[in-house]
Amino acid sequence: MKKLTIKIGTTCLAALVLASMSCTKLNEKVYGSKEVRAASNGSSGDLGGVYSQLNGQSNQANTYALQEHPTDEMMGPTRGTDWGDFGTWRKLHTHTWDAFHNQVNDTWDELNTGVYRATQVINASGVTNQVKGEASFLRAYFMFEVVDLYGQAPFRDPAGSVDAIPTVYNRSAATDFIIKDLEFAEANLGTPTDIGHAGKAAAQALLAKVYLNKAVYKATTVGGPFTFDAADMNKVIGYCNAVTAAGFHLNGPGKYFDNFSWDNTTLSTEIIFGRINTSTNAPANTHNRWRMGMHYNQSPSSWNGFTTLADFYHSFEASDERIGGTYPKLTEYNGLRTGFLIGQQYGPGNVALKQRGGQPLIFTPDVNLNYSTEAQGIRVIKYFPQPKPDGSVNDDYATNTYILLRYSDVLLMKAEAIMRGGTDPNGQTALGIVNNLRTTRGATALGSLTAANLLAERGRELYYEGWRRNDLIRFEKFNDPVDQRPNKTDKTRTLYPIPQRAVDTNPNLKQNAGY
Template identity: 75%
Template sequence: MKNITLKISAICATGLLLTATSCTKLNETVYGSKSISTGNAGSASDLNGVYAQLNGQSNQANTYALQEHPTDEMMGPTRGTDWGDFGTWRKLHTHTWDALHQQISDTWDELNTGVYRATQVINTSGVSPQIKGEASFLRAYFMWQVVDLYGQAPFRDPAAPSSENPKVYNRSDATDFIIKDLELAESSLGAATSIGKASKAAAEAMLAKVYLNKAVYKATAVGGPFTFAKADMDKVIGYANSVADAGYQIEPAGKYFQDFAWDNTEKSQDIIFGIINTATNAPANTHNRWRMGMHYNQSPSGWNGFTTLADFYNNFDPKDERRGGDYPGLTALNGLNTGFLVGQQYGPGHKALTTRGGAPLIFTPKVDLNYSTEAQGIRVIKYFPKPNADGSVNDDNATNTLIILRYADVRLMKAEAIMRGGTDPKGETALSIVNSIRVPRGATALTTVDEKAMLAERGFELYYEGWRRNDQIRFGTFNNPVDQRPNASDKARTVYPIPQRAVDSNPNLKQNAGY
């Protein structure tokens, strides 16, 4: 394998480690921001390489950070010299990023590399309908993230000369491209054989996601106003019903956190598509999902970083199990609860923990984005580790499947589409669907559902799963003031800037308005 740049070498090495794919005939080409390989694609083995590109979705930075930190449910406070990181997290929370922001650039590269690699597989002569369908789903997912985050999508034909600049789809045309890819995937793929493989249901779940957001992507002005067409909402409902017919189920009462446990691959009834991790191969290790908020003295030792906002936490019904609490096989051994961690924290043997300075480790709702102490801020444990018998944790290869799509999201998309004027041939109402999720969780049934209640319910069910920015933009609340961001931001912030190095390298890219 010829190494072109450090970036390319690292990408190919990842593919080799995870999938035994190979990179051949590498030729340097500029794809938006950085060089990537443009060697001849194979078929099944190269498809594994496209799946491997998904592993970046497990990072607490990049795509996940861009979708969560600017919202009302996450922030990354600076604690003394910890988590300053040149203002990376503060700028995301305060909506003050620019075209030089490192995570905005790195996410662009990561997602567009996924699009390109999937295209290589799709364009391979003689590729089977199954492989083409899976690659089309993966390309659609990567391009959807690009369109959602940046508002335009570069596209390179692998057969084009390396000297040719990638063409660029505007947001509307890119949305149409994504829908075609997903329709091909839906028609080519069957029932899921594994959570870790694209399926007909996964394509339908993504189609519902795209149609639900189509008004945002087709709007004449970035940030709205949005007009949700009944035909689009009917599409959402139709695809959601088809996913339901595949047999997925909402977890029963008392089992919400089973979806995120160390054995969710085997036990979850809700996961449609994700990245499977095992004790010997964890390509999308979920350990950062708990370590990013846990304190240094908890088990395992955390990074003492991200928190939720007190207002978000306070919106939960106190009886709602999604707020968190004891979990069998975890809390009694390790002291760690699921959900939101607030108040005195405990370790193995129910030992009360302290800060590094010896004070009681009490997580407080109060948090300052610029000057927090090590105990300030409510932490969130959505995924969680499997402890040993003595309560200790070795999570080098955490076995939790990283969820990308799950049925509860599909159900709430259907409810929202009905609320926005769609018609359900099965006769369900938005209220009945929302309550079918709320009541098993122990939350009080609602008597009516409006936009405010629907957005709140999506937050209760899907917090910290990477959907909040997308939801807030659709509901028109993304630019509203929140704790530590006292002023409304401009609607231009509903898309990120195109990384400056991408604009500089591809004259077909035009910087988004407002940057």
């Protein structure tokens, strides 16, 4: 395992190379640099380099791992000598990370690199309001993740001395900074040329997300209790209504997994913002999303890593299409199903697959974080590959757009804001919104809406999309025991530590409580 440590805060940003952390091709390599690149997404000038920094969000490590592995929907069990990786995955699931944890460190570098590069574009001379609006959205996105994960945000002025100690915004001040960036973006952006560019609706969706979490970020006590202001909830509702007015709507019944297919750029009516991948250019390649859990003997041969928790799987009704099933061409050509993979697995030609030792490849609900066999654990296929008729897959250039903001999340944010005291000028109810979503997905309507079943619905709709930790914290359930973590953890675990080397080099950073 190798890792490149970068000082964010006292030096100019240097090349950032994410670690390769497993014997099973664990990580994609994601590059960032002090030198801002030419546009890679069709934007002008330096802005393309800022967009390219988003590619790391599709990695199965770092930001994604910090948001998913400590929750009730994902774990990374060690299988013999595979996936030990010095305990990086086990520590995330058991909430036992510290200020030296490799992914805590690498995520800090990656996100703050994004903030810095966006600031360079915003401060450049001759920048149009369009470009500045896109850069402001991107800076807000990266800083939102920093604030959500770490609770404070360093900020360096690109025009300042390279030896200057960066300013540090506390969580409340950083939240206000993010809102101002997004308000500027909303005011200066229109409908983008494609979903790979930030537009007005993306700014509105992220503003809704910030206001929904504002009680968490402004709280005097880390981890709650939280008090949700009705005015903030009305802001959430207003921004969600604006996104709806822009024309986004749910995919129809039976079309949930079209949101994640190899043609999701055209099949999905729900993608507000994401990273577009093509058969010749896949900067945010989604292939790790299936390879991180699929077995070595499945098609394509994969890394046999992450699983979901049995309790989470059992929260779905059998009729709920989000639990997964057959998908045209995918199942026909290479035997894969979408959603949750449990039981006997099949390959091309509907051949029953075996483990490497010759036993049937039967995924089981039981799984042990420390000592699992290669077939234990329910696997999850949300994004999925495009197979050829012979069952082969060219996933070096997977064409699935990687989603960062999706419309069903907007609907559920609106429902939550109404439940927390907001009022919808359109007269919708929280229960009505949730039941419309559920019946569209094939689930039965709820008789009433509670905090518990709304949190569960967010899980069923948005699983494996990188929002679960954020949701659990807001509902004050993040520290509850789950499978393979039998005891309640301390509320200080709702924030990650500031990497110790960052604290050591920037006196304006103060280590978070509990570390």
